[in-house]
Amino acid sequence: MHIKIERENRRGSTNYSTIIVVVVLILVVAGAYVYTRGLSPTEEIPETSEPQTSESEELEIPEFEITIVGADGHQVVIGAKDLAEMTVVEEVGGLMTSAGSINGPYTYTGVLLTDVLDLVGGITEENSLRITASDGYSMVFTWEEFSGNFVTFSAATGDEVEATKPLTPVLAYFEDGEPLIRGHGPIRLVILGEEGLISEGHFWIKQVAEIEVIPAIREYTLKLTGEASEVMDRATFESGANCPDTTPNHRGVYEDDDGGIWTGIPLWLLVGRIDDNVTHTANAYNRVLADAGAYTVQVIAGDGYTVELNSSFVKLNQNILLANELDGQALPDKYWPLRLVGSDLPKDQMVRNVAEVKLVFNENVTLPVVEPDVPDFELTLVGATTEVMDKTLFLSGVSCSDHYKEWTDASGNVWKGIPVWLLVGRVDDGNTHGADAFNRTLAEAGYQVSFVAGDGFHKELDSALIAENDNILVAYLYNGEPLPEKGPLRVVGEGLTSGQMVGMLERIEIVSSP
Amino acid sequence: MTQMNRPQVAAVIIIVAVTAAGVAYFLLNEASEPEAEPQKLKIFCAGSLLYPLNKVADAFMDDHPGIEVEVEGHGSIQVIRHPTELDDPADLLMVADYSLIPVMMYGAPLPEGGGNFTDWYIRFAGNKLVLAYTDQSMYSDEVNATNWYNVLAKEDVKIALANPIIDALGYRGLLVLQLAEYHYGEPMIFDEILGPRFDPEIETVEVGSRTVIFVPEEFNPVEDKVAVRASSIQIVPLLESGAVDYTFLYLSNAEQYGVKYIELPDEIDLGSPEMDGLYARAQVRFQHARFQSIGLDRRGATIYYGLTIPGNAANPEAAAEFTRYLLDGRGREIFEENSHPIYQPSYTDNPEGVPEALRSLVIQEPGDG
Numbered sequence: 001m002h003i004k005i006e007r008e009n010r011r012g013s014t015n016y017s018t019i020i021v022v023v024v025l026i027l028v029v030a031g032a033y034v035y036t037r038g039l040s041p042t043e044e045i046p047e048t049s050e051p052q053t054s055e056s057e058e059l060e061i062p063e064f065e066i067t068i069v070g071a072d073g074h075q076v077v078i079g080a081k082d083l084a085e086m087t088v089v090e091e092v093g094g095l096m097t098s099a100g101s102i103n104g105p106y107t108y109t110g111v112l113l114t115d116v117l118d119l120v121g122g123i124t125e126e127n128s129l130r131i132t133a134s135d136g137y138s139m140v141f142t143w144e145e146f147s148g149n150f151v152t153f154s155a156a157t158g159d160e161v162e163a164t165k166p167l168t169p170v171l172a173y174f175e176d177g178e179p180l181i182r183g184h185g186p187i188r189l190v191i192l193g194e195e196g197l198i199s200e201g202h203f204w205i206k207q208v209a210e211i212e213v214i215p216a217i218r219e220y221t222l223k224l225t226g227e228a229s230e231v232m233d234r235a236t237f238e239s240g241a242n243c244p245d246t247t248p249n250h251r252g253v254y255e256d257d258d259g260g261i262w263t264g265i266p267l268w269l270l271v272g273r274i275d276d277n278v279t280h281t282a283n284a285y286n287r288v289l290a291d292a293g294a295y296t297v298q299v300i301a302g303d304g305y306t307v308e309l310n311s312s313f314v315k316l317n318q319n320i321l322l323a324n325e326l327d328g329q330a331l332p333d334k335y336w337p338l339r340l341v342g343s344d345l346p347k348d349q350m351v352r353n354v355a356e357v358k359l360v361f362n363e364n365v366t367l368p369v370v371e372p373d374v375p376d377f378e379l380t381l382v383g384a385t386t387e388v389m390d391k392t393l394f395l396s397g398v399s400c401s402d403h404y405k406e407w408t409d410a411s412g413n414v415w416k417g418i419p420v421w422l423l424v425g426r427v428d429d430g431n432t433h434g435a436d437a438f439n440r441t442l443a444e445a446g447y448q449v450s451f452v453a454g455d456g457f458h459k460e461l462d463s464a465l466i467a468e469n470d471n472i473l474v475a476y477l478y479n480g481e482p483l484p485e486k487g488p489l490r491v492v493g494e495g496l497t498s499g500q501m502v503g504m505l506e507r508i509e510i511v512s513s514p
Numbered sequence: 515m516t517q518m519n520r521p522q523v524a525a526v527i528i529i530v531a532v533t534a535a536g537v538a539y540f541l542l543n544e545a546s547e548p549e550a551e552p553q554k555l556k557i558f559c560a561g562s563l564l565y566p567l568n569k570v571a572d573a574f575m576d577d578h579p580g581i582e583v584e585v586e587g588h589g590s591i592q593v594i595r596h597p598t599e600l601d602d603p604a605d606l607l608m609v610a611d612y613s614l615i616p617v618m619m620y621g622a623p624l625p626e627g628g629g630n631f632t633d634w635y636i637r638f639a640g641n642k643l644v645l646a647y648t649d650q651s652m653y654s655d656e657v658n659a660t661n662w663y664n665v666l667a668k669e670d671v672k673i674a675l676a677n678p679i680i681d682a683l684g685y686r687g688l689l690v691l692q693l694a695e696y697h698y699g700e701p702m703i704f705d706e707i708l709g710p711r712f713d714p715e716i717e718t719v720e721v722g723s724r725t726v727i728f729v730p731e732e733f734n735p736v737e738d739k740v741a742v743r744a745s746s747i748q749i750v751p752l753l754e755s756g757a758v759d760y761t762f763l764y765l766s767n768a769e770q771y772g773v774k775y776i777e778l779p780d781e782i783d784l785g786s787p788e789m790d791g792l793y794a795r796a797q798v799r800f801q802h803a804r805f806q807s808i809g810l811d812r813r814g815a816t817i818y819y820g821l822t823i824p825g826n827a828a829n830p831e832a833a834a835e836f837t838r839y840l841l842d843g844r845g846r847e848i849f850e851e852n853s854h855p856i857y858q859p860s861y862t863d864n865p866e867g868v869p870e871a872l873r874s875l876v877i878q879e880p881g882d883g
Contacts, residue, residue: 099561099587100747128732135599140731200744202680328717328728
């Protein structure tokens with residue numbers, strides 16, 4: 001590796017002849033002055049109790065102003081006088097530019113950054129630190145860096161070496177005992193240590209103008225009020241917004257006119273948590289209620305400002321979202337913690353500082369009965385007689401409340417359909433419909449019921465298992481919607497293995513009778 | 515003889531001393547100036563150009579004994595900031611992203627007046643990213659152009675990244691990973707390699723037809739898997755020592771450092787102008803404005819190097835001569851020998867603004883009128 005070791009051009013070019021001449025002149029003039037006064041060099045030195053001081057201590061800290069901002073927003077402006085009252089640090093350090101050149105090491109004099117931050121309440125592991133120069137250049141230090149964990153290099157070779165002692169960020173005002181040169185000072189953030197190691201140059205910030213403690217994550221809650229209610233905390237909201245690979249997509253995105261990218265949760269998904277008692281499944285959002293205009297959606301700011309949206313406008317709309325981030329970061333104070341945004345909203349409806357989403361139900365609305373759009377099918381029942389049920393006939397059976405049953409699986413998904421024993425009862429003997437259609441005597445004697453899929457796959461169940469068992473169904477709805485897979489009909493129910501839950505069901509047959 | 519009083523004696527001493535000093539000064543300067551001072555040519559360049567440019571500077575000085583060349587490498591944005599914002603003039607600026615020149619210099623007035631820092635650039639070379647490794651890298655015997663992203667995702671593989679906040683190579687590495695998702699149809703490449711390895715995480719968001727990568731203001735790796743350094747200068751030793759297994763480098767630098775590398779598909783290597791439409795599907799947005807003079811967005815685009823001579827260059831004639839040497843002389847050969855070919859001709863957006871000595875070496879940018 002080609003390492004260029006150089007010293008910064010700090011003092012301009014040196015003309016030794018000029019120096020010699022000036023020194024001679026000074027000596028001669030001083031001698032002449034003494035001679036004319038007729039004094040010996042010690043005669044009039046006043047007595048003093050002041051101790052001898054080093055050259056750097058005699059120099060005054062240059063005037064400057066740096067704004068320090070604490071994690072709570074508290075600000076102080078410090079100057080030379082403030083630094084003069086702090087403990088002086090004198091240690092060694094140097095920097096490596098991104099192109100590999102090494103400057104230093106030099107000895108710097110200054111104060112610990114941590115001492116300065118104590119003026120605004122200090123810094124914790126939850127914070128980071130932003131330091132900005134007068135020209136706008138800024139860098140952010142992590143807690144680890146602030147605590148002295150920097151990548152370090154040997155001053156001699158430029159090779160990366162591990163520091164055995166922590167490095168310290170220092171606000172320096174002298175370099176090798178002299179004020180910093182124009183362009184570097186009056187105050188420069190430097191990284192120093194006992195070992196005189198070199199650190200990455202982008203952390204060495206010239207002309208420091210502002211030091212900000214970046215606040216830790218701020219907590220918030222969002223109140224959701226409707227048929228169900230909940231208070232959602234920040235972590236829950238963020239995990240929802242960042243939920244990967246979900247359908248529908250939990251993340252809403254809106255790009256504003258200035259290119260700002262707002263991300264959050266589409267409002268309709270939040271509404272789905274509170275519009276009925278199904279809070280978080282594929283069918284949590286109740287489309288029937290939304291279509292019927294059963295409620296309006298109020299989005300309410302912390303100060304009470306409220307925007308009201310029609311349920312049909314919000315329905316499945318990915319272009320209306322409650323944003324928790326702008327360009328990947330928590331919202332600025334002006335909008336924090338949440339803002340209603342989206343390409344379908346005018347500016348005056350983009351509520352900032354959102355605290356609550358509330359559904360206001362209209363009790364006068366009559367909900368229509370809307371059947372899910374189940375694909376056509378035929379189910380053949382074979383026993384003592386044979387019957388082919390098409391979708392219409394099957395659903396007419398479902399419409400009879402005694403025939404319509406639900407079963408909830410271990411994951412909370414709700415399956416709806418007709419109990420198997422009612423379907424078998426239509427073909428197990430000549431009695432097809434009525435209270436005695438299911439022949440209990442035959443069932444007690446025992447037979448097998450075969451469930452056959454469209455691809456020929458089949459499984460058999462004992463009559464004893466299905467007899468008058470409302471928890472084993474031929475299901476046609478899953479969480480209120482047509483079956484997402486292995487439909488349109490599937491045998492499901494309590495105690496069945498997944499292998500016994502035959503999907504794509506086309507035929508039910510009594511295969512062995514006593 | 516009249517006796518002089520003390521003030522009179524002092525005056526005589528001073529007169530004699532001043533006279534003696536003047537004579538001494540004259541004699542000393544006569545003795546120390548046996549020949550004319552050489553002209554100084556100060557060049558700020560992108561770090562990825564340092565290797566061949568130092569060689570060109572040596573050759574140039576051999577061929578031009580009266581000119582002393584000083585080459586100083588920085589990140590490309592810093593290259594421009596030195597003269598425009600840090601009061602550190604240079605004679606020639608060479609950057610790894612030619613578009614920075616108009617953005618940062620065309621509207622920046624010279625401190626001494628008389629116009630802006632420049633109104634022209636010469637786009638003189640390209641580059642592309644490769645995946646660099648060594649024989650001792652994990653899975654070096656099986657990694658190839660089709661499985662490299664699976665290898666990078668393996669838990670026992672360590673990778674190094676240039677810090678995207680500091681170095682264009684860093685954010686270009688992020689763009690390559692995002693473009694790989696599009697090219698290979700694998701939507702988790704970025705997350706599996708980098709996503710959870712930083713605190714805060716590097717978040718990506720699909721916005722319309724593009725994906726935006728948000729680079730947090732704290733670019734803070736939390737696992738040993740990823741090492742972040744300021745630039746390739748600090749990364750290559752890690753690769754050579756075996757501390758990391760893989761890193762993205764510019765092709766020219768990989769060749770110059772003599773490390774092995776895998777060439778990436780044109781669709782993702784940022785080296786093929788015909789793929790610019792695809793490159794633009796990936797975008798980096800910084801959450802922290804390191805510089806006020808440049809925006810927060812870096813869109814995927816073909817890598818082009820650019821140069822210009824600032825309006826306040828102390829030695830613009832020497833800068834032009836050096837540029838000519840680079841574009842059409844021994845410098846051009848040296849760049850070629852070091853795997854970084856120079857365009858012939860090169861391109862400019864403003865032929866009238868280019869120094870007359872260079873005009874025959876450049877043509878108007880395509881589509882620029």
